[in-house]
Amino acid sequence: MxxxxxxxxxxxxxxxxxxxxxxxxxxxxxxxxxDVMSESTTFFKDGMKRLMKNPLAVGSMIFLILIVLVILIAPKVVPYSYSQINTVNGVRDKGAKNMKPFEYSELEQKYMAEGGKVFPHIMGTDEQCRDYFIRVVYGTRVSLSIGLVASVMVLIIGLLYGSISGYFGGRVDLVMMRIVDIIYSLPDLLMVILLSVVLGATITPLIEGTSLAKIGTNLIALFIVYALLYWVGMARLVRGQILTIKSNDYVLAARATGAKSGRIIRKHIIPNCISVIFISTALQVPSAIFTESYLSFLGLGVSAPMPSLGSLANYAREGLVSYPYKLIFPAVVIILIVLSFNLLGDGLRDAFDPKLKK
Amino acid sequence: MNNEYLIEVENLKQYFPIKTGFFKTTPLKAVDGVSFKIKPGETLGLVGESGCGKTTVGRSILRLYEPTDGVVKYNGEIITASNMQEYRKHMQMVFQDPYSSLNPRMTVEDIIGEPLDVHKLYENKAQRREKILSLMELVGLNAEHATRYAHEFSGGQRQRIGIARALAVDPKFIVCDEAVSALDVSIQAQVINMFEDLQQKLGVAYLFIAHDLLVVRHISNRIAVMYLGRIVEVGDADDVYEHPQHPYTESLLSAVPIPDPIQAKENKRIVLSGDVPSPMNMPTGCAFRTRCRYATERCATECPSLLDRGNGHEVACFNR
Structure with a gap:
């Protein structure tokens, strides 16, 4: 036929x-x-696939990767140091003070006329004749690492504490949440200042000579302060989420099929509260950067000459009228970092919520 | 192994401690001495008004709550907390709310596959998928639905997913906890017919919990009527429906709407006075006496037990 x-x-x-x-x-x-049946995927794979379709989230991710690349590579390429006065051919260049972006000092111009090569000051120099670009790069390094380390610590402590408290409930929950209440009721700023002073004094002899000394006592104190104080918000959030999810029928259904606690937490509870955790972790990063900024402002953050974006912005206030670009550079970097973390957090939340699937 | 009854529940009690003061707890007697038996492939309908403990009975049998007292036997063997895990393969549950009983972060494939994963009932991925697809076909879902999420389905389809999940382990007994009450009438009919088809095909026994008497009569072989944590009347579905003996059953049946208006007018509705007493402060003797037309002094002092009135029709009442 x-x-x-x-x-x-x-x-x-x-x-x-x-x-x-x-x-x-x-x-x-x-x-x-x-046969329109699509391949079976896992929850995580499906979420990542949807994340890649969100242009804002992908843009933020690319920007953040670029920033990380710049702060890793720039110190190798740029021949200046964040802590030393500009030198030309081994001679200290006292004339390179408060220069505009891409400006060369007299000494440098003379050296270039003689045939020497001078790396341009992309963002000019500061009042102590230091290259401003490399200072901003190091400042970003410090701020970003504080933001990331602090929020990861908050995430780990808060997630563990909150999920134990929420899942087991009863008396365990009661005691654990009263501890959280006590920490919550302490005045934040006061505790941060007290702890950084006390910790600063006790840590210094401990880390002497180790690689940690390079990071600086203040920075380590800052991490510890964050780990001690700021996890309570996350713990409460996670506990609340777990309490609501736990009472859903699908958890009961899983128990009726004989699923164990580990499987219920892994397959039912975490996927359902992950989007809230994602967004609050992404928002924790900017908040940590801001905390570091005001502590640096109070003289309790990173110790000079190590810059951070907050302290750079703070120093820039002094000559704001004459050298506005000194405030603009670190401020723009802070804004872009905070913005991209927020957009990425939003994108992650949307991607991991199948109800928002387009 | 060859037992006449698949499920035997004896004197099941489920009390919940309720905080009534700073240090005081009062037991809430949700289920207070319930006994019944279900044969293989049989459907027992469990009816009663809201809050009378129907759902708690279902959940206690599956040990989603640890029973305060009483025995549940499967095929003549007593189920304890430690050997429950193996019986979970034989006893399953379908939930009332098709919206909250499916995890919104899981695809249909994973929802139905969960019992298979838990009990490791497959050797490889292909076999798992094959089983899931055959289950989906059994409950009338298309294969293309497998990778979708639960929120993309209507209520009736979601309930089918829930039923497929319950069937995944090849159970011999399913507790249907108000499995159709959240659906609208036309979908109810579909799902109920599906329950009946599945019973014929697979020989499962149901404990069918509902408050819609017509639905229960349609699907059940036997009906048990519950009031305040106790069974007041048990018997063959038609027998209970046509000749109710207990005053509570009488009033419950008189409340069933009749589609014919002329006949409905003739039918006298027995309206109960008063409210259901609190299960934390139960009346002495018969729990129903505070609302009963026939109540005597004896009802206040003694609690009637179920007595056979012939044909396995048991009633717990002194006066009828």
Whole structure:
């Protein structure tokens, strides 16, 4: 029968007769194409696939990766140091004070005329004749690492504490949440200042000579302060989420099929509260950067000459009218980092919520 | 192994401690001494008004709550907390709310596959998928639905997913906890017919919990009527429906709407006075006496137990 169709004469284009060739039986391959069933995926894979479709989130991710690349590579490429006065051919360049972006000092111009090569000051120099670009790069390094380390610590402590408290409930929950209440009721700023002073004094002898000394006592104190104080918000959030999810029928259904606690937490509870955790972790990063900024402002943040974006912005206030770009550079970097973390957090939340699937 | 009854529940009690003061707790007697038996492939309908403990009975049998007292036997063997895990393969549950009983972060494939994962009932991925697809076909879902999420389905389809999940382990007994009450009438009919088809095909026994008497009569072989944590009347579905003995059953049946208006006018509705007493402060003797037309002094002092009135029709009342 199939051969019959093939042997039929070709239809005249102008003929109104139905083309019999169109009613051929579907081949096995064509039948398979009608099977619209898609590949089975895991929850995580599905979420990542959707994240990649969100242009804002992808843009933020690319920007953050670029920033990380710059702060890793720039110190290797730029021949200046964040802590030393500009030198030209081994001579200290006292004239390179408060220069505009891409400006060269007299000494540098003379050296270039002699045929020497000088790396341009992309963002000018500061009042102590230091290259401003490399200072901003180091400032970003410090701020970003504080933001990331602090929020990861908050995430780990808060997630563990909150999920234990929420899942087991009862008396465990009661005691654990009263501890959280006590920490919550302490005045934040006061505790931060007290702890950084006390910790600063006790840590210094401990880390002497180790690689940690390079990071600086203040920075380590800052991490500890964050780990001690700021996890309570996350713990409460996670506990609240778990309490609501736990009472859902699907958790009961999982228990009725014989699923163990570990499986219920892994398959039912975490996927359902992950989006809230994502967004609050992403928002924790900017808040940590801001905390570091005001502590640096109070003299309790990173110790000079190590810059951070907050302290750079703070120093820039002094010459704001004459050298506005000194405030603009660190401020723009802070804004862009905070913005991209927020957009990325939003994107993650949307991607991991199947109800928002387009 | 060859037991006449698949499920035997004896004197099941489920009390919940409720805080009534700073140090005081009062037991809430949700289920207070319930006994019944279900044969393989049989459907027992469990009816009663809201809050009378129907759902708690279902959940206690599956040990989603640890029963305060009483025995549940499967095929003549007593189920304890430690050997429950193996019986979970034989006893499953379908939930009332098709919206909250499916995890919104899981695809249909994973929801139905969960019992298979938990009990490791497959050797490889292909076999898992094959099983899931055959289950989906069994409850009338298309294969293309497998990778979708639960929120993309209507209530009736969601309930089918829930039923497919319950069937995944090849259970012999399913507790249907108000499995159709959240659906609208036309979908109810579909799902109920599906329950009946599945019973014929697979030979499962149901404990069918509902408050819609017509639905229960349609699907059940036997009906048990509950009031305040106790069973007041048990018997063959038609027998209970046509000749109710207990005054509570009488008033419950008189409240069933009749589609024919002329007949409905003739039918006298027995309206109960008063409210359901609090299960934390139960009346002495018969729990129903505060609202009963026939109540005597004896009802206040003694609690009637179920007595056979012939044909396995048991009633717990002194006066009828």
């Amino acid at each position: 199939e051969s019959n169709i093939e042997n039929m004469p070709k239809k005249n284009i102008f003929s109104a007769q139905i083309d019999v060739a169109k009613f051929e039986k579907a081949t096995e391959e064509e039948k398979r194409q009608q």
